Amino acid sequence: MMKFLLVFIIFIFLFHAESDAIGRKRKYNGPPRTEAELMNKVMECLHNKDTVSYFYMFPPFDTLWNMVMHNPDPNPEIVKELNKLREHPTVLIDLDPFYNHAIIGRFVETLKKGEDSGIQWKGIIMQRYELQKQPLTRGMEGLQMIVPERFRGYMFVRDMLTSTTYCVTLMEIQKINGVFCGGQVLNVLEADNIDEYIRKENYERNYLEHQAQLAAQSRIDSVRADSLKDAGGGVKRDTTLPDSLKAGTSVSTVQEPPKDSVKSKKDLLLSPAPPDDEANRTRREVVDRKYYRGKFDEEIPVELYVRYMKDHQDKVTKYWDALYKFGDMSEYVKLDVSMTPEAKWLFEEPVASMELELAGKNYTGSWTNGDNQTGYDAELVQKDLSQKKIEELDFILENGTWGKTNEQKIKEKEEDGDKKDKNKDDKKESKRRRNRDDKRQDDSKEKKEVPKDDKKDGDKPPPDKTENDKKENDKKENDKKDNDTGKEDKKDSDD
16 A cells, blocks of 8 residues: 555656646747847857757748738738748748758857857856847848848857857847747857957958968969979970070970970969968068058058068068058058169059158158049158057958958048148248238338438439529529610610
């Protein structure tokens, strides 16, 4: 009897425990009603590296398609937008990880990248998250009818073992009928805020593009090398000897050619790469770094960073590379540096060039746009640079994460330059006027001083006035003489 009672008690206990577990499972496995619940689910999937639970966070294509086909709203605008989804169902298919395997693939790549960066996924905790409205892009018209709210998320997690904060980005966080779903994990980077993450993401993107270009170039070089080997396999081919190159003649033979003939062609095609190639950078040593700040036309701010390098073989500093940015540019632009025969520094890029003259710690010269031939006067002064800034600029040069001038916002100054020229002309004109006025004043003073000197010498009247008075006096005397003569004649006649 006691045995049956004991078995019954154990059965009741197990049944209660199982029902409690099922209740908890139903409670937490339900669809998240808030954004916080969704972010916690993503956090659990990262913590446990659980791709299965992550898979079921996304709405299946059948559910979304059913919402499109059985829409109860007869509004013509809504029907028109839903017809776009009926014509292009791939928009909905791409949201289902069952069809779009890239969703799970990016999740796995993020886990792997985090482990390579030193993240201990078991020891992470979520600090905070930020959501931003995700705009409707071209080709997804009509999606807003069934998914009215879409977000892009930034989840900041902290690795407690290394005391480091990382940012995990997500997209396509959707709110459908009051339920949150989705949340495609995109990337993870060490960052404390969104601005820092975006800056590092741009560096990473430029670096990957640069590496892809190097890989493509290496494939082209390997194809060239293979073609040269294939060309050297036969015995009947035209060869050019070094001596015949000097003499300007070509040698053709059916015998086995000299070994150096193909090698010379190979060396010609596989010539050393440009100075910014990764292989050359490893063979050169940076011996000095200088940082300059100044302005174009005393208005547009400009920064210039120059590195001095020497060859391991020659031990002579004869290589340089540089970065600069000006105006409102957000990214630095790489410059090719060379010296002119006049000992001037020439900094060139695809869009523009600078010709500067170094005097002590000051650069003076000009910047010229190669497209429209506009230019600025440049004045730069050497400044001190922190170690952190040096590392940042060296990272840009060594990893190819620089930008381009024609892809950035540049502060235009044509109108200001015209005003400045006008001001210069006005100043010159005012100076000429002042000189002319001063000259006139001097002339007037000289004229005023002349009559004063004449008056002091004898207080004589002007010559013109004296002659007139003399003539008048002579006339009066003649008239008087005539009158006297007439009177004498009359008196004689009377007598």
